[in-house]
Structures are given as C-alpha cells and as structure tokens.
Amino acid sequence: MTQTKTKTTRIQEINRGIILDAALEVFSAYGFRGSTIDQIAEKAGMSKPNLLYYFPRKEDIYVNVLEKTLDEWLTPFRHIDPKGDPLDELAKYIVAKLKLSESRPESSRVFANEILHGAPAIGDFLQSHLRNIVERKVGVIRTWIDDGRLAPIDPHHLIFMIWATTQHYADFKVQIGAVVPDRVKDENFYEETAAAIITILFNGIRPRQEY
Amino acid sequence: MTQTKTKTTRIQEINRGIILDAALEVFSAYGFRGSTIDQIAEKAGMSKPNLLYYFPRKEDIYVNVLEKTLDEWLTPFRHIDPKGDPLDELAKYIVAKLKLSESRPESSRVFANEILHGAPAIGDFLQSHLRNIVERKVGVIRTWIDDGRLAPIDPHHLIFMIWATTQHYADFKVQIGAVVPDRVKDENFYEETAAAIITILFNGIRPRQEY
DNA sequence: CTACATTTTGACCAATCAGTCAAGTTTTTT
DNA sequence: AAAAAACTTGACTGATTGGTCAAAATGTAG
Incomplete structure (x- = not known):
C-alpha cells in the first residue's frame, strides 16, 4: 500500500x-x-x-505540544473501567496519574499553564471532548453509588478532587520540595503519596469510634 | 510620634x-x-x-504583587486553631480558602504561576517561612491524631490535598467552567463545592455498610 | 550521473518592549 | 508667594525576538 x-x-x-x-x-x-x-x-x-x-509559527509548536500532552494526560482517565471494582478503579487511576506526575511533570505543567491563562488554545477541546468524557465517567460513578458500591458523594467534585490532588504533585513540585525536602528525596515518595491519598480519600479523616 | x-x-x-x-x-x-x-x-x-x-523595574512590581498575594493566601492557614475542634477547624479552613478562590482568583493564579515556573522569586520564602508554618500545623494535626480526634492519616499529605483541591477551583476555573457550565453559574456553587469536599474528606468514599 | 525535491542556514527586517531622560506640572513647605 | 520637592509625561534608545528570504547543501528517484 x-x-x-x-x-x-x-x-x-x-x-x-x-x-x-x-x-x-x-x-x-x-x-x-x-x-x-x-x-x-x-x-x-x-x-x-x-x-x-x-x-x-511558534503557536504551531505550542499547539502540537499541547495536543500530545492532553492525550497522554487523559489516558488513565479513559481507562477507568465501569465493570471493575469502584475503589480498585479509582485507586488504579490515582496511582497512574501520580506515576505520570513523577515521570513527566513537564507535560502536566504545560497543561496547567494553559488552563491558568484561560485556555486560549484548547478552550474548545475542553468544552466539547473533555466535557463529554467527564460526563461519561460521572455516569459510571453514579451507577456505582446507586448500586451501593460507593458512598453517596458528588461525582463531579470527586473527579475534581482527584485531578487537583494528583496534578498538585507535578505542578507544585517546587513547593512540596521546599516544604518537605527530606521526604521528596525518598525514592518511594510517590508510592507513599499514593497510599496516603488513597487512605484519606477512601476512609476520610473522621476518627472511627468502633474499636 | x-x-x-x-x-x-x-x-x-x-x-x-x-x-x-x-x-x-x-x-x-x-x-x-x-x-x-x-x-x-x-x-x-x-x-x-x-x-x-x-x-x-518590572520585577519590583511583580515581587510586591506576590508578597501581598502570599500573605492573603496564607492567612486562613495561620488561623487554624490548635485549641478548636479538629473537624471544625479544617472545615472552616476549607470554606475560607474556597471563598478566597471565589472572590480573588487572580491572586491564586499569580501564585500558582510563580510555583509552576520554579518559584524564581519566592523560592527562599517557601523554604524558610512556609516550611516553618507548615511544620507547626503538622504538629497540630499530629496532636489531634494522637488524641484520637482525627483518623491516623499523614498530616503533610492531608495539607497538600486541601491546598490542591481548594486552589484548583481558582486556578482551573476555566476548565471547571467548561466541564460543568451549568453548575458554576449557580450562585451557590462555592457553598455546594465546600459541602461536597468536606463530606468526601471527612467520611471518605467507601460505602458504609452500617444501616 | 543527472535532475528534481527536500532540507538547512546566514543575514536580515519589523515589531515589541523594558527602561531612560530632560523638560514640564502639581503639591507641599516655609 | 516663592522655593523646593514630588510627581508626570512625550520622545527616545537599545535589546530581544518572531518571522522572512534567497541561496547553499543534502538527499532521492530515474
């Protein structure tokens, strides 16, 4: 051919x-x-x-970089499986995004910077494609809640919380490095982070009386 | 005088x-x-x-803007009261930060942008002052945990999670607006957001069997 | 090897922008 | 009211930078 x-x-x-x-x-x-x-x-x-x-043009380079970045960054989100176990799927998603934050923080930062400044180059993408895929995943989460496999929380805000938290470790790396310099140096930092976040997100911070 | x-x-x-x-x-x-x-x-x-x-110089303007911003942004954090009720204090903090995100998102964005690009102007501040105040609040949270008034979670990551989430609503406003355009238009959006976040953070998303 | 297309670059241009300067205007002090 | 200090600005400058262009170098197909 x-x-x-x-x-x-x-x-x-x-x-x-x-x-x-x-x-x-x-x-x-x-x-x-x-x-x-x-x-x-x-x-x-x-x-x-x-x-x-x-x-x-300079902008052509930028748009191409953004497109590659967006795709890379959204892949783990797409992989959330409606047929899987809710907590498992979300844990896997968090781990995958944190791994990306560790291995390719530049990618996340380019994206964050674009949004921060009003998304002039990808506004359309957000309103169409991203909105679409989010609505699909919101549907999945709703089903999980209806089936009693997840606590009755607001799906949108859950997604935003996970996005915010995982992005934070890539985008605000400098701040985290300044605040806990010893811990970031640990080679298991990202695994510990994933574990800590998942624990908080799954169980909450309210003390459990029972025991 | x-x-x-x-x-x-x-x-x-x-x-x-x-x-x-x-x-x-x-x-x-x-x-x-x-x-x-x-x-x-x-x-x-x-x-x-x-x-x-x-x-x-242009940089003088920038540094001055950043300083005002930092102070404004850190005030609610300083106000977390060791003598208060843990959940109350954290809820108050989240509400205060979200309120700031609503009323002064520019402030948050300038700060985010600075960190994103490696904190060239405030790196020192982060390593000294910010690190210091974080360690103090980590101590407070540890005490709460030791007293059984908070679940045994990692204080640093709890702080990062709250920072990340609350900042997200200011810094990624455009993305949120693109994904849930109807909801952001609601005049109670920020109150609903605060409620949703607090619910998730306090109770987690694991379904409660009991009842 | 020859002809053609693709790739590479030094030299250049026009626009933008941080910062200067000297001369004017307004406000404060005495 | 006069002098001094503080404030304001039009016109400029030098450096940076996105982008052009024409000509040279390299690769490729027949």
Whole structure:
C-alpha cells in the first residue's frame, strides 16, 4: 500500500519529534510567552529557520505540544473501567496519574499553564471532548453509588478532587520540595503519596469510634 | 510620634495601591513575561514612565504583587486553631480558602504561576517561612491524631490535598467552567463545592455498610 | 550521473518592549 | 508667594525576538 498523499518523509518525522520534545521542556519551564524559538531550536540542535521550516509559527509548536500532552494526560482517565471494582478503579487511576506526575511533570505543567491563562488554545477541546468524557465517567460513578458500591458523594467534585490532588504533585513540585525536602528525596515518595491519598480519600479523616 | 524617615507621601500610597491592583490583574492573566509594563500602566490609568517612578523595574512590581498575594493566601492557614475542634477547624479552613478562590482568583493564579515556573522569586520564602508554618500545623494535626480526634492519616499529605483541591477551583476555573457550565453559574456553587469536599474528606468514599 | 525535491542556514527586517531622560506640572513647605 | 520637592509625561534608545528570504547543501528517484 503506497502512501496516497501523506508525504511525511523520514527526516520530517524524526525532526518533528525532536522539536516537540525540546519544546515541551522549554514551554513547561517558561510558559508560552516566556519561551523563545531560539531556545527551542538550540535545545533541538538546529537553526531557527530550520525549526520554522517544520512548524511555521511558534503557536504551531505550542499547539502540537499541547495536543500530545492532553492525550497522554487523559489516558488513565479513559481507562477507568465501569465493570471493575469502584475503589480498585479509582485507586488504579490515582496511582497512574501520580506515576505520570513523577515521570513527566513537564507535560502536566504545560497543561496547567494553559488552563491558568484561560485556555486560549484548547478552550474548545475542553468544552466539547473533555466535557463529554467527564460526563461519561460521572455516569459510571453514579451507577456505582446507586448500586451501593460507593458512598453517596458528588461525582463531579470527586473527579475534581482527584485531578487537583494528583496534578498538585507535578505542578507544585517546587513547593512540596521546599516544604518537605527530606521526604521528596525518598525514592518511594510517590508510592507513599499514593497510599496516603488513597487512605484519606477512601476512609476520610473522621476518627472511627468502633474499636 | 512623628514619622522618623519613612517619607511615604499620600500620593505615593494611593498610586502604589492602584498599580499593584492593576498589576495583579495583568500578571494573573498573562504571567510575568507575558505582561507588559504598558498594559499595567494603562490599566492603572497612568503613563509608563510614571509607573516606573514608583516601581523602577518590572520585577519590583511583580515581587510586591506576590508578597501581598502570599500573605492573603496564607492567612486562613495561620488561623487554624490548635485549641478548636479538629473537624471544625479544617472545615472552616476549607470554606475560607474556597471563598478566597471565589472572590480573588487572580491572586491564586499569580501564585500558582510563580510555583509552576520554579518559584524564581519566592523560592527562599517557601523554604524558610512556609516550611516553618507548615511544620507547626503538622504538629497540630499530629496532636489531634494522637488524641484520637482525627483518623491516623499523614498530616503533610492531608495539607497538600486541601491546598490542591481548594486552589484548583481558582486556578482551573476555566476548565471547571467548561466541564460543568451549568453548575458554576449557580450562585451557590462555592457553598455546594465546600459541602461536597468536606463530606468526601471527612467520611471518605467507601460505602458504609452500617444501616 | 543527472535532475528534481527536500532540507538547512546566514543575514536580515519589523515589531515589541523594558527602561531612560530632560523638560514640564502639581503639591507641599516655609 | 516663592522655593523646593514630588510627581508626570512625550520622545527616545537599545535589546530581544518572531518571522522572512534567497541561496547553499543534502538527499532521492530515474
């Protein structure tokens, strides 16, 4: 099967990849306005006009980075299985997101920065696709509650709480590092974090009288 | 008692205030690099050289905005009372922070943006003052746990969870607005949010068999 | 090997923007 | 009311930066 019209050459594929990797790092550190094409080009090991040959405008690079990021970031959410055990599924989701926060915090930061500044590039995506998938998962959670397999809580706020908490460990890494420097150095920090969050979220902080 | 050497005139006081208010809006919308002195000057209703008469460098404006913001944002945290009822105190804290998220989201966003980009301007503050006050509150929570008035959870992660969640409603407002547009329009949205979060945090999401 | 397409780059341009300066206006002090 | 201090601004400057362009280098197909 010959490629009908997609004339993406081998070199193009490689270089686009290199550029997007470099751009992710730069954008996550300095934001859109704070990053320069020169910085990205240098990190990608090519000249600025060459980079612009692949992505004609700065915004094109940014949008491409965001798209990759969004997909990566949403994957664990999509994987929440309606047929699984509620607490298991949510625990798995939390662990997966925290693992992402550890391995690819830049990705999360680019996304956070975009939202923080009003989502100028992905507002439409949020209102259509994201809203859609959230509603589906809210439905799943509602079913779980109706079946008595989850306490009767507000599904939207539960999702927001999990998002907020897991993102926090990627986006506010510097703050956490400043507040508990010893603990973050521990190589099990993220596992301990997952365990602590899951415990709080599942059981609450109200003391249990029984025992 | 005469002012010994602080020659802050009436006009200075007024104009500094106007500038910082304008700067908060601009910085929160576009970030440090994304904001221009012209923008701030225009919003403040004065010429750029005039603004620079009060704050000689762009960074001076930014640092001043951050300082005000930090203080405002930390006040409810300081008010957590060791002598109060644990659940009451934490509920009050959550409500206060959510109220701030509603009334002054710009403030939260400037802070979030600063952390996101590595806290170049307030790294020292985090490592000294913030770390300190957190350790004090961690001590309070530990005492509550030891006295059996709180479930045995990890105090640091509890604090992070509350921070993350409450900040989320200010910083990710756009995302929340996109996902649940109808609910945010409700004038009681923040009260409902506070109630939902407190319920989840206090009781957890594990279904209660008893009854 | 030849012709054609793709990739790469040095030199350049126009716009933006932080910050200066000198000259004016207003307010405060005496 | 006069002098001094504080405040305000139009016009400018130098540095940065997104993006262009034409020409050179490299890769590829026949």
